[in-house]
Amino acid sequence: MKIALCQINPIIGDFDYNTDLILNATERAKRLGCNLAVFPELCLLGYPPKDLLEKPAFIRENLDHLEKIATRIKGIHVVCGYVDQNPEHTGKPLVNSVALMADSRIQGKGGKRLLPTYDVFDETRYFEPAKKSLLFDLADKRVGVTICEDIWNVGDIEGIPLYPLDPVSGLSTRGIDILINISSSPYTLNKRLVRQNILSSLSLRYKIPTLYCNQVGGNDDLLFDGASMVVDRRGKLVLLGKEFESDLLVWDSEEEYEELRQPPLPEEASILKGLVIGTRDYVRKCGFQEVLVGLSGGIDSSLVAVIAERAVGAQNVTGVSMPSQYTSQISREDSRLLAERLNIKFVEIPITDIFDCYNRGLAEIFRGFEPDVTEENIQARIRGNILMALSNKFGALVLSTGNKSELAMGYCTLYGDLTGGLAVISDVPKTVCYRLARYVNKDKEIIPERVLIRPPSAELKPDQKD
Structure with a gap:
């Protein structure tokens, strides 16, 4: 199976622009023979949408554009971040969500289970933790999809988790072959290596390849560096996207890759x-x-x-x-x-x-x-x-x-x-x-x-x- 990691630069609230980015990258992935195109967290809205999430018209437009995208998806599967309404009658009204689209319709949904409230993040202000992650079968592979913080349950002190729930462990018990993480992870100096270490740890622990797709670009006071990557089941980095540029990475599950020994950019360059x-x-x-x-x-x-x-x-x-x-x-x-x-x-x-x-x-x-x-x-x-x-x-x-x-x-x-x-x-x-x-x-x-x-x-x- 060939998977495209579509590292795009969305504009917050510009649904038409973001929809075009998603559809254009999907077409490119399809031309490259990919079975699946993966997009970043909340890419349909742009991250972080902040208090725009409190406007009902904004949520409706996001859902309308998701349906519009779904009708255009043919000959390929697409994983895309968006905001959904909380199906429960208690808690916050929204869920940070991900949709699986194929054959002109939405075929599956999941959401973000761990919500960060530290540093620049304030997600519990808007979102209710999702009840489940997205899980689906494609080309004889079982694929689990997590969203950003779902893989960051590592804690600041070695061995002490940040949360009582571990979404990746939950997916592993259901027998996944591939782990995908869609992210809008802001840039800080040397953060690429931190992410790589987390992905490597997960791949080694569960003996599966981990694919990471991150947003790129600047949105107000936050920078997103992209640097999407693939780590194989041995915990080795095998593919790496560009820093601070839009990119599209293609990973083939049937291909054997050499370890990519690419040093990070000099700090000044980054x-x-x-x-x-x-x-x-x-x-x-x-x-x-x-x-x-x-x-x-x-x-x-x-x-x-x-x-x-x-x-x-x-x-x-x-x-x-x-x-x-x-x-x-x-x-x-x-x-x-x-x-x-x-x-x-x-x-x-x-x-x-x-x-x-x-x-x-x-x-x-x-x-x-x-x-x-x-x-x-x-x-x-x-x-x-x-x-x-x-x-x-x-x-x-x-x-x-x-x-x-x-x-x-x-x-x-x-x-x-x-x-x-x-x-x-x-x-x-x-x-x-x-x-x-x-x-x-x-x-x-x-x-x-x-x-x-x-x-x-x-x-x-x-x-x-x-």
């Missing part, structure tokens, strides 16, 4: 790819084409500009330099040089006169007070206002440039450098920003070297250092 696709998807899925980046001549704005150029193309990026009387000539030069190297649009809007107007307007009420952080924050807020004015006028999305270290310490200005529609590097510590910048420059200097070796400064007063 993080950078994630930031690029996350930025691209946020911009595109929100309906924007162009972005704005305030360029200070420092490490953070330089890195965000590089990410923006890779995400949406140089023609769609404008770098905005807003120097004051405290901005060094080096910072102005490096901002312009970076823009030239990236081939992005560049504008310079000095703020000295605007800042002087503020100071004159506030002189009377501030009489007797020495200049302090107040005046520094005014400069940051002037810059934020300018960026938002450009955004309003030209319909471009502002990308803010604060890093995780600054945000964690509160070293930022409300309505100032926090201004923006997407905080691109807000989960990237300052030390990692330097690592990423060095990685960007590994083959060719793009970010000026002075940016990497100068002591960082907000340049909001004379001789200031961060």
Whole structure:
């Protein structure tokens, strides 16, 4: 039996778009001679749908599109994630579900039995645990299907399960030959190896191949890296999907595979790819084409500009330099040089006169007070206002440039450098920003070297250092 793992990038709530993704990938799998096409968790809706799940019309549309997909499925079986209504009269109204479709109809259903409530997950808010997993026979094989968390019953401490229920063990007692897990598992650094270890452990324990199909792409504040994979009954990785790209893997149950000894991407490469696709998807899925980046001549704005150029193309990026009387000539030069190297649009809007107007307007009420952080924050807020004015006028999305270290310490200005529609590097510590910048420059200097070796400064007063 040949199974296609269809690693797609859905848009939350765009049922027509997601339906087309599913049908197009199904047709491709059929042309490749596959018996079964497998899609990620909740792929019909996009993950995470959050409070859209509380709208009855949203649930009905999801069910209508599932039926529409089913009528188009011929000559192949399809496993697809969706949301179903809870058939019971108690508990939450919905179940995180999976459907088996073939011959123009839905032939079987199952659901997610373990619901995570840690980290970014809040699934018990919406879902009732499913009573059963999907189980079916195809081409002389018995296939069990679990959903994401159903295989994560491993605990943070070795040997202590997170849940009293083990869906994989339950399926094993019913004699499965193949275990499938459909997921929308968010990216964190080195998570691919964590997933691989879980799959290997399951394959060795139950002596079956395990197939893992994950969502890819950015949806708001979550990144999904894809990296779908197949682990054989020996616990060896034999197939691996692309990271941060749509992909389609084909596994043949009758074929013997060599172990795939593919090292993970360097951490810098993995993080950078994630930031690029996350930025691209946020911009595109929100309906924007162009972005704005305030360029200070420092490490953070330089890195965000590089990410923006890779995400949406140089023609769609404008770098905005807003120097004051405290901005060094080096910072102005490096901002312009970076823009030239990236081939992005560049504008310079000095703020000295605007800042002087503020100071004159506030002189009377501030009489007797020495200049302090107040005046520094005014400069940051002037810059934020300018960026938002450009955004309003030209319909471009502002990308803010604060890093995780600054945000964690509160070293930022409300309505100032926090201004923006997407905080691109807000989960990237300052030390990692330097690592990423060095990685960007590994083959060719793009970010000026002075940016990497100068002591960082907000340049909001004379001789200031961060």
